[in-house]
Amino acid sequence: MDSYFLILFTEVYKILFLLVPVLVSVAMIVWLDRRVWAFVQKRRGPNVVGPFGLFQSLADALKYIFKEIIIPASSNKLVFVLAPVVTMTLALISWAVIPFGEDFVLADINVGILYLFAVSSLGVYGIIMGGWASNSKYPFLGAIRSAAQMVSYEVSIGVIIINVLLCVGSLNLSDIVMAQQNLWFVIPLFPMFVIFFISALAETNRPPFDLPEAEAELVAGYQTEYSGMMYAMFWLGEYANILLMCAMGAVLFLGGWLSPIDIFPFNAIPSPFWLIFKILFLFILFALVKATVPRYRYDQLMKLGWKIFLPFSLFYVVLTSSFLLYFDLLPGK
Amino acid sequence: MVAHSVFFYIFSLIAIVSAVMVTVSKNTVHSVFFLILDFISISCLFIMIGAEFLGMIMLIVYVGAVAVLFLFVVMMLNVAEQKGQWFSSRWDGGTHIPVGLLVSLIIFFELIVVIGGWKYKPDLLNSLSINISTEVTNTRTIGNVLYTDYILIFQISGMILLVAMIGAIVLTYRERAGVKRQSYVKQISRERDEGVDLVEAERNKGVKIDA
Numbered sequence: 001m002d003s004y005f006l007i008l009f010t011e012v013y014k015i016l017f018l019l020v021p022v023l024v025s026v027a028m029i030v031w032l033d034r035r036v037w038a039f040v041q042k043r044r045g046p047n048v049v050g051p052f053g054l055f056q057s058l059a060d061a062l063k064y065i066f067k068e069i070i071i072p073a074s075s076n077k078l079v080f081v082l083a084p085v086v087t088m089t090l091a092l093i094s095w096a097v098i099p100f101g102e103d104f105v106l107a108d109i110n111v112g113i114l115y116l117f118a119v120s121s122l123g124v125y126g127i128i129m130g131g132w133a134s135n136s137k138y139p140f141l142g143a144i145r146s147a148a149q150m151v152s153y154e155v156s157i158g159v160i161i162i163n164v165l166l167c168v169g170s171l172n173l174s175d176i177v178m179a180q181q182n183l184w185f186v187i188p189l190f191p192m193f194v195i196f197f198i199s200a201l202a203e204t205n206r207p208p209f210d211l212p213e214a215e216a217e218l219v220a221g222y223q224t225e226y227s228g229m230m231y232a233m234f235w236l237g238e239y240a241n242i243l244l245m246c247a248m249g250a251v252l253f254l255g256g257w258l259s260p261i262d263i264f265p266f267n268a269i270p271s272p273f274w275l276i277f278k279i280l281f282l283f284i285l286f287a288l289v290k291a292t293v294p295r296y297r298y299d300q301l302m303k304l305g306w307k308i309f310l311p312f313s314l315f316y317v318v319l320t321s322s323f324l325l326y327f328d329l330l331p332g333k
Numbered sequence: 334m335v336a337h338s339v340f341f342y343i344f345s346l347i348a349i350v351s352a353v354m355v356t357v358s359k360n361t362v363h364s365v366f367f368l369i370l371d372f373i374s375i376s377c378l379f380i381m382i383g384a385e386f387l388g389m390i391m392l393i394v395y396v397g398a399v400a401v402l403f404l405f406v407v408m409m410l411n412v413a414e415q416k417g418q419w420f421s422s423r424w425d426g427g428t429h430i431p432v433g434l435l436v437s438l439i440i441f442f443e444l445i446v447v448i449g450g451w452k453y454k455p456d457l458l459n460s461l462s463i464n465i466s467t468e469v470t471n472t473r474t475i476g477n478v479l480y481t482d483y484i485l486i487f488q489i490s491g492m493i494l495l496v497a498m499i500g501a502i503v504l505t506y507r508e509r510a511g512v513k514r515q516s517y518v519k520q521i522s523r524e525r526d527e528g529v530d531l532v533e534a535e536r537n538k539g540v541k542i543d544a
Contacts, residue, residue, distance in 0.1 A: 114389035114393065115389060118389050118397065121393055122396060125401075129366075144405070151397075170470075171386075
């Protein structure tokens with residue numbers, strides 16, 4: 001019986017060791033997002049609470065905790081409360097498979113990339129549940145828009161992942177990183193990296209694809225009826241998802257925890273820091289896009305997903321596989 | 334093994350209860366949510382017996398895509414209202430109930446066949462000659478079988494799905510007149526000469542501009 005408790009305690013310890021930094025960095029990343037956004041627009045951004053405004057997110061969190069939670073009278077109460085919980089949980093459980101270094105991963109499962117894909121495809125439910133349970137026009141329209149958008153862009157992300165898997169020959173995330181020791185996949189698969197980046201923007205409902213929350217048309221989309229901590233949970237889940245997409249991009253294309261060149265000053269830095277640098281790099285790109293690009297129209301969004309990205313990434317699958325076959329580079333022989 | 338069986342019973346209990354709740358719950362949207370819960374717990378069971386690839390594909394395909402469509406349909410069409418009509422006393426002779434009865438009868442007989450197969454389970458297990466190695470991941474094992482021995486069946490099923498998809502699109506497609514469409518090529522390739530048209534306007538008559 002003791003061994004069970006020992007395993008339980010070590011696992012809980014490991015999970016906390018992963019989740020607490022993720023949650024803290026989600027709070028920090030919100031601050032970074034607002035700062036980058038402000039600097040692009042020649043504003044100052046949040047700079048009052050703490051040095052450089054670093055504690056702004058903590059102040060916001062306190063504010064959310066002490067606000068009243070309002071549950072609309074005609075809403076479906078159970079589903080209404082469940083929706084932010086689902087969003088938040090799904091955003092956090094995906095971090096289990098992200099490898100921060102060799103043998104530095106919570107769950108080194110064989111189908112790591114499929115797990116990430118499956119969990120991110122479940123993310124739609126938090127939004128649909130929230131939109132439906134609010135029993136109000138704007139949330140419902142926002143939820144439908146968001147679900148259609150996420151399902152569409154998941155397809156192209158799936159095909160892009162197939163491109164990477166063709167070059168690796170394994171579904172394990174650590175294997176994917178190790179396969180990039182000589183050459184990061186961003187170089188041979190650069191068009192796929194660009195499409196992955198744009199699809200990740202759409203998948204996480206970031207601008208310019210933030211139609212589910214288009215203020216001018218839908219107030220705040222599926223979040224309209226939420227207040228206090230429940231709203232904050234949606235918000236945390238959203239940012240945790242954005243970070244996760246950045247981590248996925250770093251693992252699939254930018255060599256995960258590997259240093260760019262394997263010589264002294266670079267490979268002395270511990271591997272988790274490299275992954276964190278890459279995640280931050282991608283996140284700053286996300287923030288710059290948010291600050292510069294205007295919002296898409298809905299039909300343009302769908303056209304981009306289905307008529308441009310999907311055929312192009314399918315074509316690239318054929319190209320990659322025929323290249324690998326012709327030069328006899330197919331892995332796993 | 335204790336922990337293993339505890340988790341097995343938890344997941345199977347959730348699966349059975351949610352399967353019952355799919356049919357019992359009055360609200361159709363709740364039914365779909367229970368169906369999703371059922372799918373998730375069954376894919377957990379798949380993962381527990383080591384079929385991790387099947388479990389994940391189950392999550393991606395059924396929960397990530399099919400159930401979302403179910404939910405859309407249930408939310409958009411007011412199914413609850415129609416259900417009330419089917420079971421009301423003034424039933425207008427629709428075909429729902431006979432067809433439903435037929436389908437459930439077929440499924441019932443299939444279940445009898447499956448349960449009958451249990452009797453031969455020990456013999457079947459003994460005659461299993463495939464030795465499953467734990468060294469190779471089961472994704473690779475499935476691929477090795479699917480793309481070599483069963484490639485024809487695999488491709489035919491793919492073709493059938495494609496035909497079904499195109500058929501569904503053709504059946505629901507309607508050409509709507511008077512819809513303004515945007516063509517990027519047309520917009521970008523517009524020159525000044527075609528864009529601006531100088532017209533000599535006659536006094537008191539105006540100009541007729543065709544749209």
